[in-house]
Amino acid sequence: MSAFEKITEQESNYHGLDKMSVNEILVNINQEDQEVPRAVARAIPQIEKLVSTIADKMLAGGRLFYMGAGTSGRLGILDASEIPPTYGMPYGLVIGLIAGGEEAIQKAVENAEDSFEQGWKDLKKHFVNSKDVVIGIAASGTTPYVIGALKACREHGISTGSIACNPHSPMSEHADIAVEVVVGPEFVTGSTRMKSGTAQKLVLNMISTAVMIQIGRVDDNKMVNMQLSNEKLVDRGTRMVMEELSITDYDKARALLLQSGSVKKAVDAFRS
Structure with a gap:
């Protein structure tokens, strides 16, 4: 050495x-x-x-x-x-x-x-x-x-x-x-x-x-488990939900996101 x-x-x-x-x-x-x-x-x-x-x-x-x-x-x-x-x-x-x-x-x-x-x-x-x-x-x-x-x-x-x-x-x-x-x-x-x-x-x-x-905290290339701690992140999460679930209604996707608490939980809840 x-x-x-x-x-x-x-x-x-x-x-x-x-x-x-x-x-x-x-x-x-x-x-x-x-x-x-x-x-x-x-x-x-x-x-x-x-x-x-x-x-x-x-x-x-x-x-x-x-x-x-x-x-x-x-x-x-x-x-x-x-x-x-x-x-x-x-x-x-x-x-x-x-x-x-x-x-x-x-x-x-x-x-x-x-x-x-x-x-x-x-x-x-x-x-x-x-x-x-x-x-x-x-x-x-x-x-x-x-x-x-x-x-x-x-x-x-x-x-x-x-x-x-x-x-x-x-x-x-x-x-x-x-x-x-x-x-x-x-x-x-x-x-x-x-x-x-x-x-x-x-x-x-x-x-x-x-x-x-x-350890499974990213889906594809997205932060699907991020905390929804401000409006910017809520907007980002809403658009992730829209893309993942092919939803065109922004307000519907946003409501689903906020009800579930994360993109991953929103997607899983919608598909279950």
Whole structure:
């Protein structure tokens, strides 16, 4: 195995950022961003293994935990928070934990990520067990909060994964399935909210979406179990019902949707 190299902290490929025009800054950022999907594509074999593991665990009654600090933690919380409204799953099935707790979602909490013990303590508050999967997220792959949690999970027979942007990181060593998306140095040296954060967001999108499809929360290409939490979603759901059942009367389809509570239930009720 190659020695660990923190590529995320390497000097930017660009110099004189403060001398660039706005157009030059934007063009160069966009140029760098184009490497991100290519790097994600190289990690698909590991992402696939992780998705399969999570889907199997969920179908057996397990949950998914995301853990991170700073930007990585916020991205995990963002992905977790989208699962109930998008797929109609219960809150608590996908859980995002961030070093420093809720306060750290909006502002930095000093030294929150430096404890090797706190991550496991936070997991235990949710009664994490062997049915669950815990994914550590850290661009550097060196965050103590995450590494300590993954290490403890392994000791307790809990499946683990990781998402890092450096190859052969310490975090990866403590994950059963390590996803490493190496996007190279950041445009602003060390600013891992940029390419690294984008890569993490893409991977999280892939994981949660693929898992929800695998466990039956998508019909064809539609979110048939989404929560009807606003008029936009009610309208979208109504049009899904109209299409699925070949109904031309919008008001009839809308009434059926609202009575049933979801597109899937409306379609099943109409056909039963």
